[in-house]
Amino acid sequence: MLTFEYTARNAATGEKIKAEIQANSEQDAAKLIHEQGLAPLTVSLKDDGNTKGISRILNRVNAKDRVLFSRQLSTLINAGLPLVQSLRSVMSQTQNKTLKATISRIISDVEGGTSFSAALTKYPSIFNRVFISLVAAGEASGTLDAALERLANQQEKDAEILSKVRGAMIYPVIVLIVMGAVVGFMIVKVLPQVEILYKGIPGASLPLVTQILLAISHFATKFWWVVLVIFIIGGVFTTRWANTLGGKHVVDKAKMRLWPLGSLFMKLYMARFARTGQTLVASGVPLIQMLEITGDAVNNVHVEASITKAIDKVKAGKALSDSLMGDPNFLELVPNMLHIGEQSGAIEAMMGKVADYYEKEVDTEIKNISTLIEPLLMVILGVFAFIIVAAVLLPIYGLAGQTIIK
Numbered sequence: 001m002l003t004f005e006y007t008a009r010n011a012a013t014g015e016k017i018k019a020e021i022q023a024n025s026e027q028d029a030a031k032l033i034h035e036q037g038l039a040p041l042t043v044s045l046k047d048d049g050n051t052k053g054i055s056r057i058l059n060r061v062n063a064k065d066r067v068l069f070s071r072q073l074s075t076l077i078n079a080g081l082p083l084v085q086s087l088r089s090v091m092s093q094t095q096n097k098t099l100k101a102t103i104s105r106i107i108s109d110v111e112g113g114t115s116f117s118a119a120l121t122k123y124p125s126i127f128n129r130v131f132i133s134l135v136a137a138g139e140a141s142g143t144l145d146a147a148l149e150r151l152a153n154q155q156e157k158d159a160e161i162l163s164k165v166r167g168a169m170i171y172p173v174i175v176l177i178v179m180g181a182v183v184g185f186m187i188v189k190v191l192p193q194v195e196i197l198y199k200g201i202p203g204a205s206l207p208l209v210t211q212i213l214l215a216i217s218h219f220a221t222k223f224w225w226v227v228l229v230i231f232i233i234g235g236v237f238t239t240r241w242a243n244t245l246g247g248k249h250v251v252d253k254a255k256m257r258l259w260p261l262g263s264l265f266m267k268l269y270m271a272r273f274a275r276t277g278q279t280l281v282a283s284g285v286p287l288i289q290m291l292e293i294t295g296d297a298v299n300n301v302h303v304e305a306s307i308t309k310a311i312d313k314v315k316a317g318k319a320l321s322d323s324l325m326g327d328p329n330f331l332e333l334v335p336n337m338l339h340i341g342e343q344s345g346a347i348e349a350m351m352g353k354v355a356d357y358y359e360k361e362v363d364t365e366i367k368n369i370s371t372l373i374e375p376l377l378m379v380i381l382g383v384f385a386f387i388i389v390a391a392v393l394l395p396i397y398g399l400a401g402q403t404i405i406k
Helices: 026-035 053-058 063-078 083-093 097-111 116-120 129-141 144-199 208-222 224-242 245-257 262-282 287-298 301-315 320-324 333-344 347-405
Strands: 002-010 016-023 038-045
Touching: 002 026, 016 026, 026 038, 063 083, 063 097, 063 144, 083 097, 097 116, 116 129, 129 144, 129 262, 129 287, 144 208, 144 262, 144 347, 208 224, 208 347, 224 245, 245 262, 245 301, 262 287, 262 301, 262 333, 262 347, 287 301, 301 320, 320 333, 333 347
Parallel strands: none
Antiparallel strands: 002 016, 002 038
16 A cells, blocks of 8 residues: 545635545555545645665565566566556565566556556656667557566566676775785785884985875875865766767777777677567567667667667668678678568677677676686786885885994
8 A cells, every 4th residue: 555645625614635545556645535525635645755765675676576576567467457456456566665566557557548658658767768668569469468578578578687797896895905905904004104204214215215205105194185075076077978979989998909808898789789670579669669769778888879870871771780891880790680581681680699698708708807816816916016116125125224334
């Protein structure tokens, strides 16, 4: 049950009333208000704090929630239940409060005569363009259950790939954080002790590497707040810049070209293009619309620009495979496989094979990068360890040498 806030007018006295009521949807809430002899003026879901701050983060709708929603709804519709009844059943089983509230609003819209796909368009942060287009295609063809099943499968595969990529990045990030913490401790706590030791010896001079690290130590100790402010401002500026069109061009190009991640991201984009395209074609979405949606789903401005160029060529009568052939933002296998699919009339099957191939290639790339990163991190750790040890031990050896001479 959800809590709704409402304002209503008492028909007998004309008094305006503000109160709360519990119901499964806005439509049910309005009926209950009518049964109380009141005329509802406004009915809205109560904001209980779950859409703000930490609660909003904790209750955000992730890929797992969307997959479960799609699969449950597909099963119920396939069993012969009406859409609204299926949505109510799914809502009752949904644990995520944000998604639960969203389904309630969708039910109200559908009961009011809005199509399911049109109701979903009001929540772009939860249901992306691919989701909405597949639902619309399913509604138009009378195969909504099959469209939702394809959606669930496509989302599962996409989430699985992203999870593997993120998992491969966790290890080096943790190592770099620990390394930074150790180096910071040595610079701030250990090196100043060496400086104190040297100050008591007339004519003694610290090695250059020790002097450089001590200068960093003094600055970090005295002006730590400046360092903190620089990091915060730098982080905020970088994040905002990366979200601008210019920033996206630079970041997305770096993802595709920089070693060793360039090959991984290129194969990831090809897998995403093929898998999304296959799902849309299987649902009966027209080719041009499929390309427009897929370009948005790939999430790379350069690949999207190449798809946009291909759309113009396809509109002019050129085959899709020929439109993508030779494009630097597409690996050669993609247009070659599309060409075979166009000739055999099995473009959907060919896109599925391309997606399967590149999803396996992504797994291989992740393993290769993981194998490469370990020795690379060891070398970086060794260099930093050598610098720190040299900065600490060289002064000590210098003192020992002076003592022997005396």
